[in-house]
Amino acid sequence: MTMTLRRHYQNLSRHGLTIAMALLLVVLVVAPLFTIFVETLSPRSGSGANAWVDVLASRLSQNLFWRPTINTMIIGLSVGIGCVLLGGLLAWLVVMTDIPGRPAIAFLATLPFMIPSFATALAWGSVFRNGRVGGGGGLLEGFGLSVPDWLSWGMTPTIIVLIAHYYALAFTVIAAALSTVNGDLVEAAQMTGASRKRILFGIVLPIVTPAIIAGGSLAFAGAVSNFAAPALLGLPVRMQTLSTRLFGMIEIGQTERGYVLAILLIGISAIFLGIGNRLLSGRRSFATISGKGARPRRFALGRSRLPLAVIAWTVCIMTTVLPILLLAAASLAPSSLSLFSDWTLHYWTGESSPAFARGQPGIFHNPQLISALTTTLMLGASVALAANIIGILIAVALTRQSTPVLSSLVSQLSFLPMLLPGIAFAAAYIALYGAPIGPLPALYGTKLLLGLALTAAMLPFAVQTGRATVTQISGDIDEAARMTGAGFFRRLGAITIPLAARGLAAGLLISFVNVIGDLAITILLYTPTSPLLAVLSYSYASDGFHQFANAVTLVILIISMLATGAATLLRGRRRQDFA
Known part of the structure; x- marks a missing residue:
């Protein structure tokens, strides 16, 4: 004993x-996850046990669940496919071709995920927002162009913004897989007379299929759960997703219905991630790492080298540098119709004036900031x-x-x-x-x-x-x-x-x-007693004070970039220590 x-x-x-x-x-x-499930079945509140019926099979279910779910699925699938195409293209160019500036492209392609999605959404609004919905117009309307609602608000801009945000995930995963492709395989195929197209679709693509599935699954999961982009670009035209509908239910006190939507949102993400994992488990025969050293083999792009380089650099600049520049200009310009003229620091340091910005002081004169x-x-x-x-x-x-x-x-x-x-x-x-x-x-x-x-x-x-x-x-x-x-x-x-x-x-x-x-x-x-920068930026944007929202977002970006730079520097020194 x-x-x-x-x-x-x-x-x-x-x-x-x-x-x-x-x-x-x-x-x-x-x-916490177990609790929300129990709460939706509890009869204590009188509505908990009926919440599932209300969401799934009632007069309200069309607006509560089915329509937001369709929007969510369209956004998730579109973003997943778009991120794989865009991230995969950049990964292939960086890892397997002789495109100029590969290290810089690789670095820039990983940065968009570090930029909050609401920052990219605000930058999009600074250019494409029209005056028919949600306040003043953007830069294109300032040039005299008529911007249609579908490009200013709703599904299309939400998908574009989320692809610009999440393609870095697909790029990282696919680039890592491409770096394991043995150059001997490519060289052997070339010696047998195989064309570039045949090598790409017959050798490279099957090998990196697991990474493509993984990258698409991660982008899908991120897109269906994203709140900021559909809230800023979709709610002004009443386009609801599961995440925005969930927020609305809890905000108005319909917590049980909100919990049901939360469970369903988790379930949708889990199902698609599970499908991705199942597809991955069935493709284990594509082993590319062996005991022999793999020699990298790069394709010579020939005449396509310059056009593809322009495309790659354009994508990287438009998803990293351009949003930051647009936010900076939009935080200084009195009107988005003319982003690069009549700049003022009022939105940053100005004192309250009834004749300017409806009496709103600059963010550094706002005690909330x-x-x-x-x-x-x-x-x-x-x-x-x-x-x-x-x-x-x-x-x-x-x-x-x-x-x-x-x-x-x-x-x-x-x-x-x-x-x-x-x-x-x-x-x-x-x-x-x-x-x-x-x-x-x-x-x-x-x-x-x-x-x-x-x-x-x-x-x-x-x-x-x-x-x-x-x-x-x-x-x-x-x-x-x-x-x-x-x-x-x-x-x-x-x-x-x-x-x-x-x-x-x-x-x-x-x-x-x-x-x-x-x-x-x-x-x-x-809560009002615990304000946060991200919430303050969202509140400004929701109230139509886009310059103030842009300024607060820039503060977040500056802090994020400083911290990210410090983390990158530390990782670099750490690698040198172990080299």
């Missing part, structure tokens, strides 16, 4: 961290720190206390927030922590609730960064310290964290950038 208890104690102490992390993930990820800036920076730093502390603990548990079943569970739960639409995730947190739980008070309307939701959402980034760093530290060092009597936290603070400091700093900055630009989660959980 004593031996059995001792063995159980040893197993518990050996796997205690993994068990603790599993329980923490249940609290942060599983419990200072409060939002302080709150955003503090929240971003706190969430990044908390998420990366949990991430390093999970990474240590998975690498130092590995057990097949438990480790697999912890790994999958830590990645789950990546697959969940942000606005649905926020709804789940309202359902669980918005009301009192036993002696614990309700957290709705507090910064703590917002911080918890964002921390859980950042865990996939933190865990992946932590695992990549911790696995490079030899377990012999930790074992030697343990044998000298050093406890777990002593080893963690004296060995693991110092050795992983540079990689963890990069993880902190990546999480920070994602937090300050997040709108999907914060739009549901913020």
Whole structure:
């Protein structure tokens, strides 16, 4: 009996961290999702049990679910296909051709994902907005051109903006796959007289099909859950998606219906990601990495070299540099009809004047901005720190206390927030922590609730960064310290964290950038006592104050670019240290 208890104690102490992390993930990820499902079946409120019928099979269901779902699917599929075509083309040009400026194109093609989608949406409005819907017109109307509604608002601009935002995902995944294509295969095909077209569609395309599916699936999942672009470009013409309809339901107090929409949105994302994974699992025969060194083989573009270079550079500039320039000009111009004349700093530093901008002071004279800036920076730093502390603990548990079943569970739960639409995730947190739980008070309307939701959402980034760093530290060092009597936290603070400091700093900055630009989660959980920069920008845009919205968005972009540059610099130094 004593031996059995001792063995159980040893197993518990050996796997205690993994068990603790599993329980923490249940609290942060599983419990909120389970709660929204329970709430939609609960008869307590009188409407919970009927919410499914209201959404799916009632007089309201056409506007509540079916029409927003059709819009969501059209947007998701169009964005997925568009991102694969655009990202795949750029990946092929960068990895497998002799196009000039490959490193610069590769760098620029990864940046759009770091620019918040609402920034690109605002930039689109500065050019294509017309005066018939949603206020004053944009630059094209200033040139005397008549911009049709379908180009200013609704489905088309939403799809274009989201492709410009998410194609970086497809580019990254497809480029990584193309870099593994053995040049010997291409050279052998050329020696047999195969044409470029035959090589591309007969060899290269089948090999990278899994990456194409993965990139398209990620772009689809991001598009169907995106809130900012359809809200800014679709709501003015009453185009609803599941994410905007979910927000509207919770905003007006129809929480049970909102929870049903959240579950359905999660289900749609999960189904398509599952289809993508199923297709990937059936194509494992396309192995391209062997024990032999692969020699890269680039296609000579010949006469097409210059035109394709122009196309690639145009895409990169229009999705990275141009939106930032347009936002800067639109934050200075009194009218979007003439973006590059009569510039004024009023929208930045001007004091309140009844004769200008309906009495709105410049953003740096608005007490809300200072409060939002302080709150955003503090929240971003706190969430990044908390998420990366949990991430390093999970990474240590998975690498130092590995057990097949438990480790697999912890790994999958830590990645789950990546697959969940942000606005649905926020709804789940309202359902669980918005009301009192036993002696614990309700957290709705507090910064703590917002911080918890964002921390859980950042865990996939933190865990992946932590695992990549911790696995490079030899377990012999930790074992030697343990044998000298050093406890777990002593080893963690004296060995693991110092050795992983540079990689963890990069993880902190990546999480920070994602937090300050997040709108999907914060739009549901913020309160007037906890304003945030992203929400302030959205509020300005919704009220028609586009110059102020552009100025606030530029503040977010400047902070994001500084943090991204610091993270890139740290990763570069880290690679040099291990070279």
